Amino acid sequence: MHTFTFSRAADLTKAIAAHAEDPHLAFIAGGTDLIGLMKDHVALPQHVLDINSLPDMSRIEALPDGGLRIGALARMNDVAADVEVRRRFPVITESLLFAASGQIRNMASMGGNIMQRTRCAYFRDEDDLPCNKRRPGSGCAARDGLNRLHAIFGWSDECVATNPSDLAVALAALDANVIVRGPRGQRSITFTEFQRLPGNTPERDNVIERGDLIISIEVPPRIEGRSSHYLKVRDRQSYEFALVSTAAAVAMDGGCIRSARVAMGGVAHKPWRLTAAEAALRGVSLDDIEAVKKAIGLSFVDARPLAQNGFKVELGRRVALRALQVAGGRT
Ligand SMILES: Cc1cc2nc3c(=O)[nH]c(=O)nc-3n(C[C@H](O)[C@H](O)[C@H](O)COP(=O)(O)OP(=O)(O)OC[C@H]3O[C@@H](n4cnc5c(N)ncnc54)[C@H](O)[C@@H]3O)c2cc1C
Numbered sequence: 022m023h024t025f026t027f028s029r030a031a032d033l034t035k036a037i038a039a040h041a042e043d044p045h046l047a048f049i050a051g052g053t054d055l056i057g058l059m060k061d062h063v064a065l066p067q068h069v070l071d072i073n074s075l076p077d078m079s080r081i082e083a084l085p086d087g088g089l090r091i092g093a094l095a096r097m098n099d100v101a102a103d104v105e106v107r108r109r110f111p112v113i114t115e116s117l118l119f120a121a122s123g124q125i126r127n128m129a130s131m132g133g134n135i136m137q138r139t140r141c142a143y144f145r146d147e148d149d150l151p152c153n154k155r156r157p158g159s160g161c162a163a164r165d166g167l168n169r170l171h172a173i174f175g176w177s178d179e180c181v182a183t184n185p186s187d188l189a190v191a192l193a194a195l196d197a198n199v200i201v202r203g204p205r206g207q208r209s210i211t212f213t214e215f216q217r218l219p220g221n222t223p224e225r226d227n228v229i230e231r232g233d234l235i236i237s238i239e240v241p242p243r244i245e246g247r248s249s250h251y252l253k254v255r256d257r258q259s260y261e262f263a264l265v266s267t268a269a270a271v272a273m274d275g276g277c278i279r280s281a282r283v284a285m286g287g288v289a290h291k292p293w294r295l296t297a298a299e300a301a302l303r304g305v306s307l308d309d310i311e312a313v314k315k316a317i318g319l320s321f322v323d324a325r326p327l328a329q330n331g332f333k334v335e336l337g338r339r340v341a342l343r344a345l346q347v348a349g350g351r352t
């Protein structure tokens with residue numbers, strides 16, 4: 022049996038210092054991912070530091086400029102239920118409500134959500150199968166194994182996993198910022214830079230370093246925010262991770278798209294922004310389905326499906342189209 026100590030942090034600076042100094046210490050917030058990883062022997066911290074009592078980290082603030090500041094310890098359900106979050110950025114509310122279950126969302130924090138690790142079955146298997154993310158240098162069992170749920174964009178031979186967070190997809194579409202405090206002070210990380218592609222270091226999911234504590238998530242004001250939608254397709258209708266999902270936000274000029282923000286989940290090691298499609302969608306009528314499809318198609322030129330997940334290419338195109346149509350209808 023793996024034994025560990027448990028303590029509660031009361032002071033931010035001390036919590037950061039303790040994490041920076043001890044590579045065997047893990048922060049715990051809701052515990053809905055960390056405890057699972059410990060049960061599967063993927064994470065074996067010797068010390069678990071509960072950060073739930075740290076001050077001022079659960080607030081949900083509607084900023085005067087139209088943006089949001091959401092504390093890292095705010096619970097997913099509380100954020101989803103917040104009237105201003107719903108009004109300003111429906112895509113955030115929907116990405117939260119389509120995730121996990123009501124009970125899990127009551128416990129799970131915003132910071133923990135964007136730090137959660139991949140659901141690749143080989144990574145989480147108790148038997149410690151070849152997995153470069155879990156044990157660097159051991160291989161990737163999914164590359165030529167069961168890879169129906171894996172990436173079609175941006176993968177490497179070292180890792181073909183996807184990021185499981187729904188919230189992350191919405192935050193990537195909105196170019197949100199993650200506010201992190203570490204031993205050298207505070208910094209802001211653009212969400213599209215927060216999570217990484219696997220390359221030859223798949224053990225690193227994101228740019229967080231030892232001693233870094235996520236303080237909050239800031240969403241800048243976006244003209245596209247109110248006309249936004251999160252569409253998630255999964256193998257069953259609830260309590261399941263995305264096969265493919267899309268966060269879409271649009272600003273319309275009459276019937277035409279003035280600007281669009283589109284990110285996909287379930288297709289890469291990080292939320293995948295459809296930047297080519299976003300550029301091509303400018304000025305296109307949402308009623309001109311062929312033109313919208315053509316624009317979306319530009320972002321799928323780089324798709325590299327694996328042996329079992331070719332279906333994600335066509336599914337991804339359709340989910341992106343539908344998400345844009347729903348978002349556009351909300352203007
Ligand atoms: C059955 C099940 C189904 C799920 N389905 C979905 C789903 O469909 N979509 C989805 O998006 N998610 C889903 N989840 C994942 C769930 O949303 C996450 O487990 C949860 O958001 C993690 O938050 P937490 O507070 O419990 O994190 P914890 O488990 O406490 O922590 C997770 C990780 O984050 C680190 N951490 C936590 N807070 C901070 C911080 N402030 N700064 C730095 N590091 C921090 C911890 O050290 C740990 O490494 C599911 C989970 C389960 C168990």
Ligand code: SF4
Nearest residue numbers: 141152161180181182
């Ligand atoms: S896809 Fe990544 S997480 Fe899954 S087995 Fe391969 S290396 Fe491990």
